[in-house]
Amino acid sequence: MGSTGPRATTRSRRCSWPARRGCARRRIRARRSGGWCRPMCPRRARRRTSTSTATTPPTGRRCGTARTSGSSGSTRAARSARTCGCGGRGCRTAAPTIPRARSSRGAPPASIRTRSPATSGRARPTRRPSSATRPCRPTEAMNRPTTDRARSRRAGFTLIEMMVALAAGGLVIxxxxxxxxxxxxHFQEQQRVGVTQRSVRMAMERLRRDIARAGYMHVPSTNSxxxxxxxxxxxxxxxPAVAFTDDDPTGNGALLNRGVNRVSADRLRLTGNYVTDDAYLVRTVNANGSAVFLQTDWLAFQRAFTSDDGTGSRRVDTTRFQEVFAAGRMLHIETRTGTHFxxxxxSATLNGLGNMAQVNINPALGVDNPCLEGLGRGALVSPVTTVEYGIVPAAGVLVPNNQNVTGANTVLQRQELDPATLTPIPGTQRAVLEWAVDFNLDFVLDTxxxxxxPPNLVQRTGTVAAPTVAGQPWQVRSIIASLAARTPEQDRRFPWPTSWGAARPVGQPLNRFRVFTDRQGAARVRQLTTEVQMPNLVPRR
Incomplete structure (x- = not known):
């Protein structure tokens, strides 16, 4: 059973737990939204209200509605609601309002309704007041833009803007x-050019070393x-230490469109010691001169054919000895008096102890040869080989898979020849440069x-220098070698100049090569020219 006494009044003044939790929620929500309207617990609001309805309103910017009796109270509450914006929309500021008043401290608040003794003894809050009378808090209506400019900012893209954006994006893509x-x-083409240029440089370096070594531990010519x-x-x-063929028929026949590109292929032969850096002393020669025995304790011999195994003993390299003095090579013997054989x-043999080195020769030096004194003791011997450079068609794995795209491949080949017969030695062919298109030689002669x-140096082209080189190779002082190679494919974006016509004019640089005359473009060409000195051909005093 309920009661209407002071106990019921005391309960009605207290803020129940749901009411306090609601006040906390409204306070947190007001702080997060940055509003100036601070919700308060009904109990706290009742304590702050004045006992008189004529109390002077506060001067702070607090929004609130006063629930008073009479028409004047209702009018002020409605005006406060319109000014604050809790009941209307679009209001930004609120004027000071008169707080809600009550008649006495013991009287129950207007928002609390007590039941009669006949119904219940516990007081409970009445229904939530309307927006015109409840305490004001920030709402979406207070923070929402109201101008047309603000509404246009929140609007979507128009069709024209979408079309312009799509067109600009398409152009960028x-x-x-x-x-x-x-x-x-461009990267692929430059990569091909870079590979070609690197290949030309490596081939030219190999050619330069062989040219400079011509005549090493040899003579310029036996008829010098x-x-x-x-x-x-x-x-x-x-x-001869140097010999060449100008416009070699084999090389010229292998080149593609030789007349259109104005290229040529010479052939060069060089003779000297191309397998070792030393000459070796002779210990003796047998009775008929068919075998030459070397001094195994000679430093050059020890350096070339023995090595230290780390235990203080010497390891003998018999395989290396047989490779240096291979069958078919020439053996140069120079006596102490300067006579040459x-x-x-x-054949050649070296025992495992390294104290017997024998080289068999043919023909034999003969018995009691007047040119060989003291059974050849103290003479110097060295192997002599002949190498040849020339442009030939590619063979084996170097043949292109599709010649309709790249054309025939021509390579600069290095091979070893038999010095006596000038026939190629099987297994010595090496491709020095692929896609070679030009190999031209000029000479500097000392007349x-x-x-x-005093020397009299003159420069001669290949055609003019050919007789001198063939008959008097000891006059050669240097060789001017020109070597060129092309890219495998013909680039249609690299045009053949129309001013050149059907063939490259004389004097124009060799920077492009027509692989196919019935197609547009040309292959790119990289060319190197260098002069190599030949000090081994200078006559000795």
Missing amino acids: AAVFTLGGASAR PFVRTCPVPVVPGNL FVTIT NPTPGN
Whole structure:
């Protein structure tokens, strides 16, 4: 049973737990939204209200509605609601309002309704007041933009804006794809050019070393007036240190469109010691001169054919000895008096102890040869080989898979020849440069080669220098070698100049090559030219 006494009044003044939790929620929500309206618990609001309805309103910017009796109270509450914006929309500020008043401290608040004794003894709050009378708090209506400019900012894209954006995006994507494709093509073409240029440099370096070594531990020619050669046994040929063929028929026949591109292929032969850096001392020669025995304790021999195994003993390399003095090579013997022998090696042996090194030769030096004193003791021997450079068609794995795209492949080949017969030795062919398209040689000659006389140097092209080089190779002082190679494919974006016509004009640089005359474009060409000195051909005093 309920009661209407002071106990019921005391309960009605207290703020129940749901009411306090609601006040906390409204306070947190007001703080987060940055509003100036601070909700308060009904109990706290009752304590702050004045006992008189004529109390002067506060001066702070607090929004609130006063629930008073009479028409004047209702009018002020409605005006306060319109000013604050709790009941209307669009209001930003609120005027000071008169707080809600009550008649006495013991009287129950207007928002609390007590039941009669006949119904219940517990007081409970009445229904939630309307927006015109409840305490004001920030709402979406207070923070929402109300101007047309603000509404236009929240609007979507128009059709024209969408079309302009799509068109601009399409142009950007097309430009990116075009730039990417052009960059990829340019990268691939420059990569081909870089590979070609690197290959030309490596081939030229190999050619330069071989040219500079021509005549090393050899003679310029056996018929040179500055060289004394023993007539017995007979020397097989002149054994020139340098010889060449201008416009070699084999090389010119292998080149593509030679007349259109104006290219040529010479052939160069060089003779000297191309397998070791030393000459070796002779210990003795057998009775008939068919075998030469070397001094194994000679430092050059020890350096070339033995090595330290780490235990203080020497390891003998018999395989290396047989490779240096391979069958078919020429053996050059120079006595202490300066007489030269040239014979062919038939075999060579070196025992495991490294104290017996024998080289068998043919023809034999003969018994009691007047050119060989003291059984050849103290003479120097060295192997002599002949190497040849020339442009030939590619063979084996170097043949292109599809010649309709790249054309025929031509390579600069290095091979070893038999010095006596000038026939190729099987297994010595090496491709030095692929896609070679030009190999041209010029010479610098000394027309006054007599030792002690001032030199008279003249430069001669291949055609003019051919007789001198063939007959008097000891006059050669240097070789001007020109080597060129092309990219495998013909680039249609690299045009053949219309001013050139059907063939490259004389004097124009060789920077492009027409692989197919019925297609547009040309292959790119990289060319190197260098002059190599030949000090081993200078006559000795």
